[in-house]
Amino acid sequence: MSTPRKRFSIFTGFDAGEIESSRVIVTPKDLICIARPEKISYYSDKINGGGDGKPCVYDHRFSAKTLLYTDPNGTFLVIAGPNLRITQRGIVG
Numbered sequence: 001m002s003t004p005r006k007r008f009s010i011f012t013g014f015d016a017g018e019i020e021s022s023r024v025i026v027t028p029k030d031l032i033c034i035a036r037p038e039k040i041s042y043y044s045d046k047i048n049g050g051g052d053g054k055p056c057v058y059d060h061r062f063s064a065k066t067l068l069y070t071d072p073n074g075t076f077l078v079i080a081g082p083n084l085r086i087t088q089r090g091i092v093g
Contacts, residue, residue: 011086013047031069031078037062040079040091049090060091 005016039061047053066081083093 007086010088011046011048011090012044013051013053013088026071030072032072033067033069035068036064037066037068037079046090048088058090063093 008014008016039059041057041059043055043057044051045053045055049058051058062079062084063081066079066084069078069080070076071078081093085092
């Protein structure tokens, strides 16, 4: 199983099926820090991390060291922080 498919399955508890991918050629040195996010709210029907397969809103608070970045064109966002990762429990760190 490819890494993106595996990560999707770990997070949601579902088979990834078809995954749409795109090529983004940006290195970390190209990213621009724009903010310190406090939390993220996301809507998912995941069955891992306390989910029961029914669509629900999940909230995750970030540590003070978590930062929000964008690429030079402002076309995508990256949230990065110490120990921040996606696991079977959801967003951790």
